[in-house]
Amino acid sequence: MAERRYTAHEEELEIKSLRRIIAAYANYQDAAEKDVKRYERSFKRLPPAHKELLFHLGLKYQRLRWCISMNASFIMNMLEAFEPPFNMTQYTDGGCHDCPEHMHGQNHVNCAHSSEMVDCSRSSITINTNSLHAQHGCPKEDPKTNESAREFENKKDKEVHMAGCFQPVGYNLGTSQGVDKSCNGDKHASAASNCQDTDCFASSADENVITGHCMDSPLQLDVPPVDVDKVRCIIRNIVRDWAQEGQNERDECYKPILEELDRLFPNRSRPPSCLVPGAGLGRLALEISSLGFVSQGNEFSYYMMVCSSFILNHTQEAYEWTIYPWIHSNCNSLSDNDQLRPVSFPDIHPSSAGITDGFSMCAGDFVEVYNEESQESAWDAVVTCFFLDTAHNIVEYIEIISKVLKDGGVWVNMGPLLYHFADSYGPDDDMSIELSLDDVKRVAYHYGFVMEVEKMIDTTYTANMASMMQNRYRAAFWTMRKDASRSKAQKRQ
Numbered sequence: 144m145a146e147r148r149y150t151a152h153e154e155e156l157e158i159k160s161l162r163r164i165i166a167a168y169a170n171y172q173d174a175a176e177k178d179v180k181r182y183e184r185s186f187k188r189l190p191p192a193h194k195e196l197l198f199h200l201g202l203k204y205q206r207l208r209w210c211i212s213m214n215a216s217f218i219m220n221m222l223e224a225f226e227p228p229f230n231m232t233q234y235t236d237g238g239c240h241d242c243p244e245h246m247h248g249q250n251h252v253n254c255a256h257s258s259e260m261v262d263c264s265r266s267s268i269t270i271n272t273n274s275l276h277a278q279h280g281c282p283k284e285d286p287k288t289n290e291s292a293r294e295f296e297n298k299k300d301k302e303v304h305m306a307g308c309f310q311p312v313g314y315n316l317g318t319s320q321g322v323d324k325s326c327n328g329d330k331h332a333s334a335a336s337n338c339q340d341t342d343c344f345a346s347s348a349d350e351n352v353i354t355g356h357c358m359d360s361p362l363q364l365d366v367p368p369v370d371v372d373k374v375r376c377i378i379r380n381i382v383r384d385w386a387q388e389g390q391n392e393r394d395e396c397y398k399p400i401l402e403e404l405d406r407l408f409p410n411r412s413r414p415p416s417c418l419v420p421g422a423g424l425g426r427l428a429l430e431i432s433s434l435g436f437v438s439q440g441n442e443f444s445y446y447m448m449v450c451s452s453f454i455l456n457h458t459q460e461a462y463e464w465t466i467y468p469w470i471h472s473n474c475n476s477l478s479d480n481d482q483l484r485p486v487s488f489p490d491i492h493p494s495s496a497g498i499t500d501g502f503s504m505c506a507g508d509f510v511e512v513y514n515e516e517s518q519e520s521a522w523d524a525v526v527t528c529f530f531l532d533t534a535h536n537i538v539e540y541i542e543i544i545s546k547v548l549k550d551g552g553v554w555v556n557m558g559p560l561l562y563h564f565a566d567s568y569g570p571d572d573d574m575s576i577e578l579s580l581d582d583v584k585r586v587a588y589h590y591g592f593v594m595e596v597e598k599m600i601d602t603t604y605t606a607n608m609a610s611m612m613q614n615r616y617r618a619a620f621w622t623m624r625k626d627a628s629r630s631k632a633q634k635r636q
């Protein structure tokens with residue numbers, strides 16, 4: 144695909160927007176510390192008898208700090224490894240709080256999927272793995288462990304080729320690049336029970352400035368709360384895609400899709416191609432690749448891309464990292480230990496997952512990238528998982544899905560219709576076309592789709608399984624096949 148060219152103005156917006164996202168990540172620890180301080184202030188206001196009763200909370204706050212430092216350590220390693228697709232020293236004047244709403248990741252994210260609009264429209268960040276040669280043992284739980292010898296052979300020198308559609312970015316592999324990993328990257332990290340060791344603090348947040356590959360210029364850490372939330376949501380997405388704890392959710396969401404692809408394409412000696420728009424942190428796209436497809440994830444959120452790039456390209460072994468994803472909410476916990484439990488990831492070593500040649504992540508807005516002529520009839524399958532309702536105009540998404548599929552190609556979908564822009568009452572008056580499932584199907588039929596499989600699947604999205612509150616979706620699952628001869632849209636042209 145042709146390299147995306149930017150106007151100077153677009154590039155300026157991209158850089159400012161990316162800087163804002165990096166600042167949000169870099170500010171993680173400071174923002175979390177503010178929360179702990181707030182808890183402590185409340186605690187101090189208790190009458191002495193109540194304080195005495197809740198004496199253990201003081202220790203909990205210290206444990207929280209330690210967990211925060213572990214999360215921050217992971218984030219700083221991730222940022223250190225990130226090579227921005229732009230020269231970040233440009234346009235250092237002013238912040239990006241006035242960046243257009245729909246530049247990268249400026250939309251709100253909440254972890255219940257509903258507003259997961261970490262929007263990276265017109266993004267050109269590209270994930271590119273140069274080489275992941277080392278063979279590491281896979282965890283027992285990984286079904287890929289039992290791959291055939293041929294597949295194992297194929298893994299050797301396999302590249303998780305994350306060369307996106309646009310400007311490829313090289314990554315330095317296998318280095319921890321300056322950030323002390325001694326406190327993270329520890330598979331055996333205890334549940335923060337005793338550790339109050341602040342040596343682990345990886346960011347120089349106090350200085351309000353950090354440096355690294357992605358931050359050649361000083362970075363102001365004046366981060367709006369909405370951006371802080373996005374970083375916390377990414378942490379939860381890590382569990383969904385890359386932790387053993389997310390296996391249930393993946394079994395509910397990804398497994399039916401993978402089984403369907405397996406059934407639909409029994410012969411994969413010549414690998415069929417599969418596009419995964421809104422790929423999030425990339426696990427589904429990777430699993431599809433491992434199943435024997437030339438798989439391409441598409442994602443427009445820098446928040447997501449920075450993180451998926453790190454996990455896909457820089458993981459050296461399974462369970463290399465430990466984070467504490469649930470510490471940011473004191474609500475609905477059965478116990479403090481539940482709230483402060485560690486989660487290690489990734490549960491597999493991505494480059495040992497038996498990927499098929501041609502695996503890639505393509506950065507950019509689905510509408511912009513795949514509406515190109517070069518994409519017409521390019522794909523055997525399109526898989527959308529919790530993606531359709533991210534559209535401003537769902538009709539446009541369906542039209543493009545139909546366009547990029549070959550005649551006879553299949554569209555496998557799984558997800559709710561919790562339209563992300565439904566509550567956007569901002570000054571920009573975001574367009575939001577909110578259709579019922581019936582209407583979505585009607586639109587699909589108009590574009591030549593024929594329903595082959597249809598069911599509802601109960602599932603969660605980035606849920607904390609130990610929480611007293613669970614949001615469940617009755618998600619629509621379908622397989623539709625493109626029959627170009629039935630497309631009313633084509634007949635009109």
Ligand SMILES: C[S@@+](CC[C@H](N)C(=O)[O-])C[C@H]1O[C@@H](n2cnc3c(N)ncnc32)[C@H](O)[C@@H]1O
Pocket residue numbers: 256259260261262263383396420421422423424427441442443444447507508509510528529530533534
């Ligand atoms: C709810 S998440 C689902 C992620 C993943 N498919 C999963 O099931 O975990 C929706 C994803 O779509 C991405 N997204 C939203 N609109 C997009 C667009 N126009 N082009 C590409 N990605 C988009 C978001 O950034 C987000 O990562």
